[in-house]
Amino acid sequence: MDLSAMLFGSATPHLPPRCSATSTRSNSTENLAIEGQNLKFSVRTRQGNWVPILKDCSLRVPSGQLWMLLGPNGCGKSTLLKILAGLLKPTGGALYVKRPKSFVFQNPDHQVVMPTVEADVSFGLGKFILTEEEVRHRVSKSLDAVGMSTYMKRPVQTLSGGQKQRVAIAGALAEACKVLLLDELTTFLDESDQVFNNSVDLAYISDQNEY
């Protein structure tokens, strides 16, 4: 299936509706967070046939912007996001994604695994060499960014779906990700939470069905 989705940036939309996802802007000095050229993804059926899911998908996402990937059910939005996250390997094309990058799953129960909010947000920081003070600072700053600083000691099983999703986003921010990939951001978050302020040099890209 062709990706006939629409990409919206926080500045000028880069793509006309229902075209292949190709940006027309070309500026070699641009600080790009994501660049994909002619990405392809196919799956093999039990009968041994290859079924194309993405065909020649190209996109350029500058740093510091929020982009939304819009399109009808089944057009390939989640597949593209998983490729950008490195969870799926494209079967063709070239891809650059600035690191560190984080992927927030549609269902936060797949991601929020530790007993308390504080433990969950600090969980991913174990791979860095950080002082306890730095860990505390990052956890507190990222929970603040998602409006959850008063929930630090709360058991995660007492949180709503949207609160868990915010905790998952806080975990990604704590790791100082440069690219934040959000699968169906609106599943749990309310409207006011869907774009939150963060001054870091970060690109957000989210997939969303058209309404």
Ligand SMILES: Nc1ncnc2c1ncn2[C@@H]1O[C@H](COP(=O)(O)OP(=O)(O)OP(=O)(O)O)[C@@H](O)[C@H]1O
């Ligand atoms: N492993 C797979 N095997 C076979 N088909 C697949 C596989 N993964 C995805 N597809 C198909 O690829 C297409 C794109 O799926 P994808 O989940 O990326 O769509 P989407 O745009 O995110 O849809 P939705 O808006 O419903 O979440 C769908 O038709 C889906 O059935």
